[in-house]
Amino acid sequence: MDTESYVLPVREVIRETADACSIAFDLTDEAAGKFDYKPGQFLTLAVPSEQTGLVARCYSLSSSPVSDQPLTVTVKRTVDGYASNWLCDNLKAGDTLRVLPPSGIFTPASLDVDLLLFAGGSGVTPIISIARTALANGTGKIVVFYANRDQDSVIFAEEWARLSAENPDRLIVVHWLESVQGLPTQDQLKAFAATFSTYTSFCCGPAPFMKAVSTALRELEFPRERRHQEKFVSLGGNPFGDVEEIRAAEADLAAADDADEPADDGPSFGPVKVEVELDGEDWTFEDWDGKKLLLDFLEEKGVPAPFSCREGNCSACACVVLEGDLSMKHNEVLDKADLDDGIRLTCQAQAQSETLKISFNG
Ligand SMILES: Cc1cc2nc3c(=O)[nH]c(=O)nc-3n(C[C@H](O)[C@H](O)[C@H](O)COP(=O)(O)OP(=O)(O)OC[C@H]3O[C@@H](n4cnc5c(N)ncnc54)[C@H](O)[C@@H]3O)c2cc1C
Numbered sequence: 094m095d096t097e098s099y100v101l102p103v104r105e106v107i108r109e110t111a112d113a114c115s116i117a118f119d120l121t122d123e124a125a126g127k128f129d130y131k132p133g134q135f136l137t138l139a140v141p142s143e144q145t146g147l148v149a150r151c152y153s154l155s156s157s158p159v160s161d162q163p164l165t166v167t168v169k170r171t172v173d174g175y176a177s178n179w180l181c182d183n184l185k186a187g188d189t190l191r192v193l194p195p196s197g198i199f200t201p202a203s204l205d206v207d208l209l210l211f212a213g214g215s216g217v218t219p220i221i222s223i224a225r226t227a228l229a230n231g232t233g234k235i236v237v238f239y240a241n242r243d244q245d246s247v248i249f250a251e252e253w254a255r256l257s258a259e260n261p262d263r264l265i266v267v268h269w270l271e272s273v274q275g276l277p278t279q280d281q282l283k284a285f286a287a288t289f290s291t292y293t294s295f296c297c298g299p300a301p302f303m304k305a306v307s308t309a310l311r312e313l314e315f316p317r318e319r320r321h322q323e324k325f326v327s328l329g330g331n332p333f334g335d336v337e338e339i340r341a342a343e344a345d346l347a348a349a350d351d352a353d354e355p356a357d358d359g360p361s362f363g364p365v366k367v368e369v370e371l372d373g374e375d376w377t378f379e380d381w382d383g384k385k386l387l388l389d390f391l392e393e394k395g396v397p398a399p400f401s402c403r404e405g406n407c408s409a410c411a412c413v414v415l416e417g418d419l420s421m422k423h424n425e426v427l428d429k430a431d432l433d434d435g436i437r438l439t440c441q442a443q444a445q446s447e448t449l450k451i452s453f454n455g
Pocket of ligand 1: 135142143144145147148150151152153154166167168169170171173174175176177178197215218219323324325326327328406407408
């Protein structure tokens with residue numbers, strides 16, 4: 094993972110449905126090796142805007158990292174949304190976009206387990222990447238429950254049919270159409286999932302759908318480690334700011350802070366020792382004041398920690414706490430089970446212990 098953005102040429106824009114398009118990118122020499130990804134991860138795109146210069150939005154990869162498909166995201170129009178409509182209306186082959194490398198923790202730890210995949214609408218994007226990858230490189234069975242408004246809204250309808258025909262012993266895809274069956278209720282989802290109670294689940298879709306699936310799975314006593322979900326939200330911040338400029342501004346702020354009375358914000362104990370694992374490299378620092386947000390501190394130290402929104406709204410900067418503890422000033426994305434698993438958003442994290450060990454290798 095990386096914090097620098099890359100300008101990627103658009104190879105192709107594919108109209109998937111009236112409301113959705115896929116954007117396939119080519120990799121430049123500079124970007125090669127920076128865009129390796131796991132199924133279920135997302136890219137952050139800088140969408141041009143005359144009003145604000147750019148709008149940053151996350152889009153999950155629908156392609157599979159183990160196929161020869163180009164790096165592809167799939168965007169569904171949000172009613173009155175800016176970025177999704179701009180992408181679907183304006184982007185064409187040969188254009189370029191600034192893109193942050195892949196991030197995210199919505200990815201199977203093993204491709205060999207049996208998978209129960211729930212998708213609603215555009216939530217199919219990370220789900221099809223997981224399914225494609227597990228079919229190609231895994232050994233388990235895969236059951237997909239895909240809910241849509243009507244037949245015309247089904248993204249990748251032909252691809253699901255092809256994958257099912259090619260993998261009759263491993264893949265079952267159940268399409269649920271609101272126009273025919275109404276919205277799936279929690280009881281219906283529970284009855285469906287009951288047959289697959291030993292599977293590992295991944296769910297992505299509109300909030301009410303995810304809530305119904307999550308409650309159904311909890312009632313069926315799916316343990317936390319077999320329940321995963323991805324929330325689609327719009328970023329409020331801009332992770333594409335010039336990194337040097339941000340660091341300089343932060344250094345100015347830190348100097349101003351030093352001159353002032355220390356703010357009553359964060360832990361009261363002294364310097365914190367923090368050990369960090371990231372992409373096979375280890376760092377140890379002994380001079381974190383524990384109050385400065387951990388991501389800011391790591392960036393100051395030159396650690397290429399991943400991030401996207403910087404507002405606690407996405408999981409790009411998530412780490413796992415191996416020793417010690419971190420509190421967060423703001424968190425819109427991790428649920429209680431994530432917190433119990435030691436996952437924290439470094440962009441919002443302050444120390445809760447004098448020694449700390451964290452890992453970004455998830
Ligand atoms: C991890 C993750 C993965 C995701 N994956 C996908 C995916 O695979 N597919 C998908 O479709 N979605 C995905 N999303 C959701 C996606 O990031 C956006 O939230 C979604 O596309 C809606 O964005 P939007 O800009 O169209 O709508 P909104 O966020 O609702 O846009 C409206 C906002 O834009 C502002 N605005 C309006 N006009 C302008 C202008 N001219 N300039 C600047 N700002 C303006 C308005 O003030 C308003 O706040 C994902 C989100 C996350 C966090």
